[in-house]
Amino acid sequence: MSTVTAMPTSPGGTRYKEVKEAMLAALTVQEWKGGEVIPSEKKLAERFGVSIGTLRKAIDELCAENILIRHQGLGTFVAMHRRDRHFFRYFRVTRRDGERTYPVVTLIDFRRVKASPAIAARLGIDDGARLYSFVNALALHEKVIMIDHIMLPETLFPGLTESTLRSRQDTLYNFYQDAFGINVAGTDERLRVGRVSESESAILQLDAGSAVMEVERVAYSINQKPVEYRLTHINTEEYDFVASTMKNGAVT
Numbered sequence: 001m002s003t004v005t006a007m008p009t010s011p012g013g014t015r016y017k018e019v020k021e022a023m024l025a026a027l028t029v030q031e032w033k034g035g036e037v038i039p040s041e042k043k044l045a046e047r048f049g050v051s052i053g054t055l056r057k058a059i060d061e062l063c064a065e066n067i068l069i070r071h072q073g074l075g076t077f078v079a080m081h082r083r084d085r086h087f088f089r090y091f092r093v094t095r096r097d098g099e100r101t102y103p104v105v106t107l108i109d110f111r112r113v114k115a116s117p118a119i120a121a122r123l124g125i126d127d128g129a130r131l132y133s134f135v136n137a138l139a140l141h142e143k144v145i146m147i148d149h150i151m152l153p154e155t156l157f158p159g160l161t162e163s164t165l166r167s168r169q170d171t172l173y174n175f176y177q178d179a180f181g182i183n184v185a186g187t188d189e190r191l192r193v194g195r196v197s198e199s200e201s202a203i204l205q206l207d208a209g210s211a212v213m214e215v216e217r218v219a220y221s222i223n224q225k226p227v228e229y230r231l232t233h234i235n236t237e238e239y240d241f242v243a244s245t246m247k248n249g250a251v252t
Contacts, residue, residue, distance in 0.1 A: 146234040
């Protein structure tokens, strides 16, 4: 197992940022895995040659970014993409009356493809690189209201199969973390008006060409590397895409 300790020297005011980067590097090589407790503040301060205060400031930022989680009396843990804790941070579709619920997900297509120039640019990979491409239909209140078209670089998800994807027991991002050591730490999303394709029309129960909300998402790992491309079409007749900056809400 790799151990990251080296850090460039920097002025005291920015030293905690170097500690944070070193801790992110350790997380990237899975020195500490999802759900595991990290070493004590004293041990980490000694390891990186900084004060407890500097170390704590770095940990504070990692906690604020939902990469680490403090549990009083137990220590600080690497965050897991648990359904009850993180799901609604990334699933932002809510019925217009405000009720939120977990979707029922059905895998309807799985294949291997080559990256187009546009997708390659979004994922930071070569044109023609191999991808896993799959499509999920998501139902809320017993009605399919959205379709996800998802692409993953084969190099980051070696050995992924339709069977393992279909049999996963938790959220997709938890599956990435558990099966491949990839921790999604953030996303970039772009919203626009889209149109229902012929293949989607029967699933969404809309006429082909009908207007839908289109959400283009790139998910990033803790080291800010693109790991997933996703294009989503949402039937917004009864549902909204909700984003909030409120600190006490699950959606951010």
